Amino acid sequence: MNVVQLLHASVVRDPSHACLKFKRDGQYETLTYAEVWQRILRFASALQHLGVQPGDSVAIMAETSPAWMICDFAILSLGAVVVPVYPSLPPAEAAYILQNADAAYFIADHAAMVADLEGAWPHSLRAVIVLNGDTTASSKPVYEFSSLLEDDTYSPVDPAVIDRIPTDSLATIVHTSGTSGRPKGVMLSHRNITSNLEACLAVTPVHRDDVTLSYLPLSHILERTVGHYCVLTAGATIAYAEGIEHIQENLREVSPTLLVTVPRLLEKVYTGIQQKVERAPRPIRHLLRSSARHSPLRRTLANALVYTKLRAVFGGRMRGIISGGAGLAQSIAAFYQEAGIPVCEGYGMTETAPVIAVNRLDDIHPGTVGRPLPNVEVLLAADGELLVRGPNVMRGYYHDPLSTDEAIDREGWLHTGDIAAIEGGYVRIVERKKHLIVLATGKNVSPFPIENAISLSPYIADAVLVGDERKYVTCLLVPDFAALSSKASQSGLGESDFSNWLNHPDIRRLLQREVQTAVAQFTEFERPKRALLIASPFSLDSGELTPTLKVKAKLVTQKYQTAIDQMYEGIGYLDIYGSPELGLEQGAAHVESDVVDPPLQRARDDGERELSAPAEKRRRPTRWMWTTVASLVVACALCGVAAAKVHVPKSLDLLGTIRNVHHNNDQINLENRNIVDGMNTVKNLSSLTPQMAGQLSTLDAGLIQQNHTLQQLTDLSEQEIGLSHQFGSVAASLHRDLSSISQTTSQQSNSVSAMRDTAATLASRAAAMEKTNQQMAQKLQQATGTTQQISTEVP
Known part of the structure; x- marks a missing residue:
């Protein structure tokens, strides 16, 4: 099945069930599955009327909303290709994505986006559609979404058209975030996405009565696949947040059971709680910071003061949070788990549609991203890089075959660029290879x-x-x-x-x-x-x-x-x-x-720590000096006692104690002298620092020049590789042409030989016919002579 067929199955199964919830005039309104489906078909008809054909790229640059979802499925239902664009992108970056994806149509959130991109349209662009507010003047035709949706002249598209969409056809081009360079357009087919949906729902089931709160951009492949396609395939309900600034209020209003998020939200909630704990009385603070699992009292206190309020922040019904897009600290995952809100951290890439591995609700291992999906293979390369293979792996990068060849090897393994470890079947991401x-x-x-x-x-x-x-x-x-x-x-x-x-x-x-x-x-x-x-x-x-x-x-x-x-x-x-x-x-x-060299650095660090120590520590020699004077006075007194032959109990043998004190004092003075000598050595050696600094600067300059040269060589190598690929393509094409010419020449030679044989046959037959004609002429002459003779003899 393709992506649209999965939604249609939910419509047929329960058309009156709540599909989408959205805020209007301060209240949440609901659209059923049947109502959403009718809007999708009507807008698809309008797009078809505007000229959208199978394979056309249609870009959507808008905030997450029911309109985004309707546009997405309407485009897919025509066999066209959806190109998501983050609404927060600067105009120059948005224009690059439209150009790179050969966008034929552009759907904008509001007229200001159209104005920002005026003059930067790709040559392939034919028309623009504005979702909210009035339109604006542009060099391209501009239409209102609401007008297209409500126009009665457009009869809804026949639902049977969706059955004719091949599962291996291109569904979307999603551009990477560009953290390590120019964004690349990831080509995902319907099969890439549906295989990922089926695997995700197999390990993390979504029920019909589940409600999710959608706040991430639908341009984000995690939100689009897991937060939308999975939920709609299961026939559950999506509620839309009013924005990240209103998410706490929306959580209370919607009381979701599931949430798809990035770690940043979980981290902010966690740090806010830690700030409140910081202001609590010291005994309570001590109990809360201790592990609640080791004591019923601590568990009860943490639940009453923290966990109950935390669950209320998320609406009170949360049965699971799906976290992806970045790594989540193990301590935070464990904290939410202890609070009764399971966080299923997962891992994926845009190139894998996107989920590769995820923690199950009943099998959460904080600090890992869980086990791979059932239909996904993983392998660690020699250097620890995680390799992935499965039906969810992209078709390649749009207009970038070289990058595609670098990412996917001949055996079909996608090189993720992430260093990972696999421990007992659970994947732990260590770091980006390039980072x-x-x-x-x-x-x-x-x-x-x-x-x-x-x-x-x-x-x-x-x-x-x-x-x-x-x-x-x-x-x-x-x-x-x-x-x-x-x-x-x-x-x-x-x-x-x-x-x-x-x-x-x-x-x-x-x-x-x-x-x-x-x-x-x-x-x-x-x-x-x-x-x-x-x-x-x-x-x-x-x-x-x-x-x-x-x-x-x-x-x-x-x-x-x-x-x-x-x-x-x-x-x-x-x-x-x-x-x-x-x-x-x-x-x-x-x-x-x-x-400074490491051993000398350690000595200097020790000296600096000594110099930066509190004043009372630096005054220790002075205290020992007064202790020594007092000890001498006591010693003299004890000597007097000894001279008087007064018996001193062994337990009061202060003289022995003073001897020990003197001995310790001598040891301390010796250590102090060693420290002073060490610091003097450091001071003497520090004069070498400027010379060494100059040498290192020269070395750095040389390394920078070498790096620059290596970069130039790398660029030239890449150019040579590109030229080699081009030459290879040209050579292959020439080879095919020459083979074709050779084949044609051979066929022509055979034809010429056949023609020669035919000509010889015809010549032979012509000669025979000529001979026959001569014979017939002779016989005709004979017949004519005979006729004349007969005519003279007949009266």
Whole structure:
């Protein structure tokens, strides 16, 4: 069956059941399956009247709504191809997708989108449709969605037309998020999608009475496949949120039983709860932070104070949450599980329509993405990359055969680009292959778990690890300014003067402590040593977030490259393990440590920790000096007692105790002298730092030049590969043409021989006929002579 047939089966099975719910004038309204189906057929007829043909690409750039869903199925019912475009994309990126997909028709949310793209239409575009509000002037014909839907002149399309759509025909071109370069158009057939639907519903059943709340963009393949196609195939109900800013209110109104989401929403709810726990009295805070599973009292307290309220936040009926699009921290998944809200974390790609693996509701393993779907094969390559094969794997990238060949090998394995581990059949994603940080020391650092741990802090919104080809790891931090507002007001800082916030010692000390706590579980070389504090949150508008709310790490590091370089040079940073003011006032002095050998660095770190220790610790030698003086006084007194031959009990042998104290004091003085000698050695060796820094700078310049040269060689190699493919195609074509010519020539030679034989036969027959004619002429002459003789003899 194709995608539209699956929906039609639900319509036939229960036409009066609630299909879609949406907010209008402050109240939720309902459309039944029969009503939705009639709208789909009517709009399909209107599209057909406008000229939409099977195989045409129709782009949809709009917010999630019933209209989006109706457009989607209407286009598919005509055998045309749906091209989703995120409504949050800048006009230039949207224009690129329309151009890349050869869009013939464009459906926009409102007229402003049409105006933004005017002048950037692809040559293939024929018409534009606006879903909401008035139309606008354009160089292309523009139509209103409501007018097309309500026009009685368009008779509904015959439902039988959907049965003629081949399952292997192209259904949609979904572009990748572009986190690692230009978006690529993923070609998914009806079979790619339906095979994924069947497998997902087999392991995570959706019931007729289930209700989901849809808030993710339908441009997101996870929401479209799992949040829509799966739900509609099962005959359940979809309710649409009014937007992420109203989702808490909509959750209470709809009381969904299922939710498809990305981890960011779950993380925000979790950090909000942690902030409230932070404000609770200390005994309660201690109990809540302990594992509730080990004590009935803790479990009861956590349920009464936290879990009951958490379940109410999600509407009170939630039986399962499907999380995908990015990794979810194990601690967060375990927290929701303990609260009675199972979170089924899954994993997939746009290229796999999209689900590859998912945790089952009755078999959740936090920290993993579950088992592969029943019809999906997985395999680990030699370097740990996850390979996938199955009926859900894409047909390829649109207009990009080279990238397709790179992604799918000859045996049909899709190379995901993700490093993974398979433990007892459960898949655990380690990191994107391209995101691994390779330090100058040769050690590999996986950014995701570290960034995730840091971002779990209630005071940190985002973290991006940096350190490729550097000696140590640093990070970019975006504080959660809303969470820091109370701290800022206590320090007398302005409401939105975020730059001053990040320069205040109390704020810096707080962030420093949060990062230290978050990364304590990781090895020393994985922990960031410095942080660059970002005063403006990452956003979609700035291009730093993908439409699925993932940070574009490559773009962010490029944007802040100058500041990152300065951070490594000791300017404008937060020292994670030093003084909170160090990066602002003493950064230049601290930069020397960047080029010192590891053993010397450890000695210097020890010295710096000693110098930065609290004053009372640094005053220990003074206290020991007074202790020594007091000990001498007591010793003299005891000597006097001994001279008087007064018996001292063994338990009161203070003289022996003082001897031990003296001995310990001598040992401490010796250690102090060793530390001073070590620090002097460090001071003497530090004079070599500028020379080493110069040598490293020269080496860095050489490496940069080599990298530039290698990049040029890589580009040339890619060009040569492209030319080779082109030459190969041309050679194959020439070979086919020559074979055809050779075959034709052979046929012509045979024909010529046959013609020669025929001509010889005809010549022979002509000669025979000529001879016969001569004989007949002779006989005719004889007959004529005889006739004349007879005529003379006859009277």
